[in-house]
Amino acid sequence: MKKFNTSPISGMQELLPNLQYQFNHLKSGIMAAFARHGFQSIETPIIERMDILLAKAGGETEKQIYKVVKTAESADSADQALRFDHTVPLARYVVEHMSALTFPFKVSQVNRNFRGERPQKGRFREFYQCDVDVIGWQKLPLAYDAEIICTLTDALEVLPIKKYLVRVSNRKILSGLLEALGITHHSTEIFSIVDHAEKIPLTATEEHLADLQIGAEKTQLLLDFMQIHGSRTEVMAKLQNLSIKNELFQQGCAELDKVLELLDSHNGQGKSQIIADMMIVRGLDYYTGTVFETIAPDYREFGSVCSGGRYDNLAQNYTDQSLPGVGGSIGLTRLFAAMCDAGLITVDSGKTIDICLVPISESEFSAAENLAQQLRKSGKNIDINFIDKKLSDKIKYASKVSDRMVVIGEDEAKTGNYQLKNLLTGEQSPLEV
């Protein structure tokens, strides 16, 4: 017999049933939170036309794309590929179905994306992302920026993490500051330096800024700026203390203030504390206003738990129509792996069967079936063990798939008096149907 490698392809998460159960539970919990906040779920094909995928992408993304070729075709003719995120398919979807949609279009996508990256810890080639977006028609009020953050923090409640820190900013603030300082020609570098500042020592950030030769005073101002974080009132006071007379800067401050004000009543209600933090700029040029990143303070090694922001135009590559939006995403596959590593999720904690019924012999099969059907009516997950082995083997099976068992012998089948046995404690009590 030929030897096959039966492991999943590296970089692709494959879970044992107990873990899959927990993964599904978190995924449904997130989807339910999105629905409660009025987001409509859509699902686009996993395969897209290459020109759609590459209309904007380039560089790294293009190299990571999985092309798709029918066996009979030549690969050179490949004009289809697997999607690498939810944003490009969403843009195509909105343009394609524009006349049938209601705007603002509140939309969620919880599904798998694909990137042919070199697999490494925390990087997956196939991964679930849980996205929410609001797409406006020509304009979109700031209240939706708050709504996105509110929705995502509600969704995070389902995870076995006790607290989150949501760090919010607005890219116009730093852009305006750079205008005021007359160093917009270094915008790209400075946004990148701020974006990476937390991952490297302060002295390294100082050096990177020094390399730009913008002068000691402006360098220090930027270093001080990055450190500004805290409650809405604290941060607003500190930003105004900088006395920056620039329209964009002031507009950014006003927008941030507004978004945080709208989140005030939500802040601290659940597990999330929401703060303003100038260190947050998000790497992508794509974002144009509000930006946010969420971390789990007790598990900083998880990195960003959920992030997003405001963009001026969702679908500028495919339509002339202006479609401003705001959105955010939870990287569930990566997060799930991190939570497993941290012991927050274990393979033992996910028994999916509520009760396992154990008919002693074939004569009790139909009694077991009838009992199962009754118990299932109340939504319980009921397994019946039909294996043709001795009782001890049947009980062993039951204890592997469930924590509770009902043994059905001749007497029980006749009288309908069933005993529910707790397989963890050994306790037994009459079964309530």
Next chain:
Amino acid sequence: MKKFNTSPISGMQELLPNLQYQFNHLKSGIMAAFARHGFQSIETPIIERMDILLAKAGGETEKQIYKVVKTAESADSADQALRFDHTVPLARYVVEHMSALTFPFKVSQVNRNFRGERPQKGRFREFYQCDVDVIGWQKLPLAYDAEIICTLTDALEVLPIKKYLVRVSNRKILSGLLEALGITHHSTEIFSIVDHAEKIPLTATEEHLADLQIGAEKTQLLLDFMQIHGSRTEVMAKLQNLSIKNELFQQGCAELDKVLELLDSHNGQGKSQIIADMMIVRGLDYYTGTVFETIAPDYREFGSVCSGGRYDNLAQNYTDQSLPGVGGSIGLTRLFAAMCDAGLITVDSGKTIDICLVPISESEFSAAENLAQQLRKSGKNIDINFIDKKLSDKIKYASKVSDRMVVIGEDEAKTGNYQLKNLLTGEQSPLEV
């Protein structure tokens, strides 16, 4: 601006939000039924190694496989592809994780598969299949054949179809009959003729059998055999009347009798009537015992609604271990499209938002947020319309996304006395929180 084709790739289903909502509802309903019957959900990567996929496949299947190539790689080196069904990945999964699984392994897979077929009505290139399987360790009692049928018919209850006819047989019966008639050298052709008999006129079937030159008597016997269908007792009597002295034939009859006996108490309880039907043999060689196909008698044009059977060995290509199984599948994407065509599902029937809140001005935003949070606690899907337009536009939005609305003005925000308006009837009543 370059013109892009923004339609989904042909042969891939893409739904508007209201239809997606209904699709998701059916999918979750099916998954919940599988869970209630004690099946554990797993999810394997969409991409598999080509040699795993092709270990058994060949011919048509191989031509339909979507190969996957990283952009940087040459397509000739492609050794990965998209899975075309759930069975091959399940076989790999069971071999890979054998020591961690509990047998019999009751497993469900509800996910997308891919085939590069020529798109046509009722054929999709990307499609959801909802599979349940029980995999035994060396042997697997017949009770699991009944359990699979019972589980699938329970799952079908969620669909907007009023009745089903489940037609069950056992391939050993026809195999044994062919042995008894001494025409096993025509097995493949005869199984195929029986499998296709319903799709062509009776005279054509007669001709196909005549072509085999097995003699008029045997031809007539086969024609009569195919017509045998009905209740368990009727069919068993007719089969015994054939007076076939063949062990395999008798074993098939006994197995079918047993499976139907186990289903007796379930038969007719829901929407499904379960009968024995010798016309059912299933095209695939893969099946070795029980086979079944379900149709919707009021919608015969839907074809098979769900089907499956017993197989001797799930993973014979990847392991020496004997893993007999029984399983079945609902082809949800195809079925959903058929139900839409038949008007059983319409785009208007799926409003996902329970109540849309309409704050008249920005001053009522926070009252709206607070009210939304309260209503969401009871699991309701609540949207808030934050658009900066006149009230009539806001109400128009509300009526598109929901059937119920609460308008929040200065008074309502102050007093907390909210009125719930039914947008279909115009009726208004105090909102209960």
